Amino acid sequence: MSSQKYSRGIRFAELLMRQEAIVRRHIPGWAPLEFESRRVVEVGCGPLAGFGPLAIFCGATMFESAEPEWDEALFHSEPIRERYLRTFHADLVGLYGERMRFADFTAALKERMRITCGGFQTAPIVGPVDVVLSQSVLEHVFPLSETVAKLAEIQTPATRFLHLVDFGNHYPTSSPFEGLYDVTPDEYIARRGKAINCLRAPDVAATFEKVGIAVRLIPSRRAQDGYRGAIHPSWRSRYDDDALFTQLALVASPA
Ligand SMILES: C[S@@+](CC[C@H](N)C(=O)[O-])C[C@H]1O[C@@H](n2cnc3c(N)ncnc32)[C@H](O)[C@@H]1O
Numbered sequence: 001m002s003s004q005k006y007s008r009g010i011r012f013a014e015l016l017m018r019q020e021a022i023v024r025r026h027i028p029g030w031a032p033l034e035f036e037s038r039r040v041v042e043v044g045c046g047p048l049a050g051f052g053p054l055a056i057f058c059g060a061t062m063f064e065s066a067e068p069e070w071d072e073a074l075f076h077s078e079p080i081r082e083r084y085l086r087t088f089h090a091d092l093v094g095l096y097g098e099r100m101r102f103a104d105f106t107a108a109l110k111e112r113m114r115i116t117c118g119g120f121q122t123a124p125i126v127g128p129v130d131v132v133l134s135q136s137v138l139e140h141v142f143p144l145s146e147t148v149a150k151l152a153e154i155q156t157p158a159t160r161f162l163h164l165v166d167f168g169n170h171y172p173t174s175s176p177f178e179g180l181y182d183v184t185p186d187e188y189i190a191r192r193g194k195a196i197n198c199l200r201a202p203d204v205a206a207t208f209e210k211v212g213i214a215v216r217l218i219p220s221r222r223a224q225d226g227y228r229g230a231i232h233p234s235w236r237s238r239y240d241d242d243a244l245f246t247q248l249a250l251v252a253s254p255a
Pocket residue numbers: 043044045046047050066067068069118119120121134135136137140141142147
């Protein structure tokens with residue numbers, strides 16, 4: 001709760017609006033993701049249930065996720081209810097109307113959110129699911145192929161999905177690629193630990209396509225001046241400038 005990122009639940013609605021606006025520029029027929037009467041899944045929702053409260057408020061029948069840092073008792077505790085969910089609910093009412101009162105909202109979160117503590121790849125989630133989301137998670141999972149194999153298990157061709165992936169170093173450096181490109185991916189992981197998997201956008205798209213999930217890969221932030229530091233040949237030999245300098249990308253379903 002001390003993190004600014006985690007103190008504003010409504011940021012999940014804002015993120016989704018921005019991301020869908022970007023997707024619509026690339027897929028003109030993209031209709032807004034619907035939660036009403038849908039089964040919604042999120043990969044790695046974070047300790048405050050990520051898109052869960054938004055999805056439940058907007059009518060999802062069930063929200064499921066797997067998150068290694070999940071603590072069910074903490075999420076439903078009084079401080080989280082009063083310091084996070086109350087304002088989140090008020091902001092949702094402002095945005096979508098009073099679809100449910102606060103007491104009904106917190107009751108619905110208990111009844112209709114099923115979040116397990118652990119990795120998504122082994123989550124007890126069964127398909128078919130209607131909507132799948134993730135926010136800055138696919139770059140953190142090791143190996144990505146296992147998480148995507150789980151998605152293939154629970155998705156159908158009708159499942160709509162949107163994943164935001166951050167390919168930067170996750171540090172507040174002037175370039176998002178500082179310290180990353182001057183060593184090989186293996187060296188970077190050995191040095192920093194298993195924080196980011198060092199895959200680039202084409203690798204993520206290929207991982208989905210390998211298990212039969214068609215995707216649209218949409219860059220949403222490219223580093224303006226590329227990267228002026230040294231780039232190790234192991235990156236240069238595998239990736240073009242687009243792949244190297246895309247910091248944020250959306251992995252979206254084709255419609
Ligand atoms: C940068 S945080 C993003 C959290 C949340 N999506 C948000 O936007 O606030 C990355 C999250 O991925 C989770 N994570 C890492 N490996 C995972 C895995 N194998 N399965 C599910 N979640 C995982 C971490 O615990 C962490 O909460």
